Amino acid sequence: MSLNMKVEQMMNFHQFEIPTAIKHGIGAINYVGEEVKSLGVTKALLVTDPGIYEAGVTDPVVSSLKESGIDVVVFNKVEPNPPVRLVNEGSKKFKEEGCDGLVAVGGGSSMDTAKGIGVEASHEGSVLDYEAAEGKKPLENRIPPLTTIPTTAGTGSEVTQWAVITDEDREFKFNTGGPLIAAHLTIIDPKLHVSMPPHVTAMTGIDALAHAIECYTMKFAQPITDAVALMAMEYGAKYIRRAYADGEDLEARYGMAQAAMLAGLSYGSESAGAAHAMSQTLGGIIPVAHGQCVAAMMGPVMEFNWKGNPEKFARMAQAFGINTSDMTTEKAAKAAVNWMYDLVDDLDVPTLEEQGVPTDQNTRFAKEAMKDPQTVGNPRDLKEKDYVWIYDRCFNQKAKTL
Numbered sequence: 001m002s003l004n005m006k007v008e009q010m011m012n013f014h015q016f017e018i019p020t021a022i023k024h025g026i027g028a029i030n031y032v033g034e035e036v037k038s039l040g041v042t043k044a045l046l047v048t049d050p051g052i053y054e055a056g057v058t059d060p061v062v063s064s065l066k067e068s069g070i071d072v073v074v075f076n077k078v079e080p081n082p083p084v085r086l087v088n089e090g091s092k093k094f095k096e097e098g099c100d101g102l103v104a105v106g107g108g109s110s111m112d113t114a115k116g117i118g119v120e121a122s123h124e125g126s127v128l129d130y131e132a133a134e135g136k137k138p139l140e141n142r143i144p145p146l147t148t149i150p151t152t153a154g155t156g157s158e159v160t161q162w163a164v165i166t167d168e169d170r171e172f173k174f175n176t177g178g179p180l181i182a183a184h185l186t187i188i189d190p191k192l193h194v195s196m197p198p199h200v201t202a203m204t205g206i207d208a209l210a211h212a213i214e215c216y217t218m219k220f221a222q223p224i225t226d227a228v229a230l231m232a233m234e235y236g237a238k239y240i241r242r243a244y245a246d247g248e249d250l251e252a253r254y255g256m257a258q259a260a261m262l263a264g265l266s267y268g269s270e271s272a273g274a275a276h277a278m279s280q281t282l283g284g285i286i287p288v289a290h291g292q293c294v295a296a297m298m299g300p301v302m303e304f305n306w307k308g309n310p311e312k313f314a315r316m317a318q319a320f321g322i323n324t325s326d327m328t329t330e331k332a333a334k335a336a337v338n339w340m341y342d343l344v345d346d347l348d349v350p351t352l353e354e355q356g357v358p359t360d361q362n363t364r365f366a367k368e369a370m371k372d373p374q375t376v377g378n379p380r381d382l383k384e385k386d387y388v389w390i391y392d393r394c395f396n397q398k399a400k401t402l
Contacts, residue, residue: 081284
């Protein structure tokens, strides 16, 4: 990064807030009832997906809430890439049942759905009216007390100030957010993560690393987000293979839970980069799993981006556990890229083609990615042809070593 670029970053008006109380530990789930009650909640809408609900993962949460005298209304209809209509349905139930709080149990889809419900519960109209885009309404009110309980270690939505919602009419995923949408409390218990199968551990874990990598290298980075991003990378690099290989490894699960949360904090009030611009816009067109999509894209995105900030890419190599003492900055930066390619191989992440993404629509996908506001924060300038190059690289990763 040139001196002028560094000075320009220093002159930006930055903001970093943590509206969410973070409570964690093995067995932390036992305290859910009393913690939610302390927020003044008397009737909670439990937001989760059918699989988690039917597997009984939410049972201890419901029991704890009821033991603390909190009535529970279940909304277990969450879908991947949650659409506006789902949020509308959830907020209608919230209002009709007279709920005064939200508890989200699950991955990013459950937590983002709950945030969207909170927006509609505290504002007029639909969550669609509050898209984070020019000409749209800003959020004006704090959402009802929201407690997030992640069952995956990936999105970091438990602490982020964003919700990603799908507008099915436009085939577009949009963000809504700011400090007013953030959870009031998150309870992180790695015991809830042991049920994650290896492929979910892989895609959510790399998604967490992607948040940290993109936020660390983005043009809007600031010291506090750099600090949590680097720690997220260190935890992720140390524990992700262990968590993937042995789902019952509680130390690894704890480490990955911390990595996801820290990476979520690295978002701050800012943005990510090309991988998330691509995955979010692609996910509005094709029903791909977000984390899995990001994981397949990270190697090519990092390969394109390292020239935009070689010093930070070299520092990431150290966070990944690579001995860079005898390397030039360029060699260390490239080592970080190769590390990601190796990780994706080790964790058997399906290619985009294997995920059902057609190989003949890269120009369309590139045009959509250019519309995503996260493009602006990418460490290397992006044009449509660059997104086409990255997509082409995603479909042709055979000669991958730099």
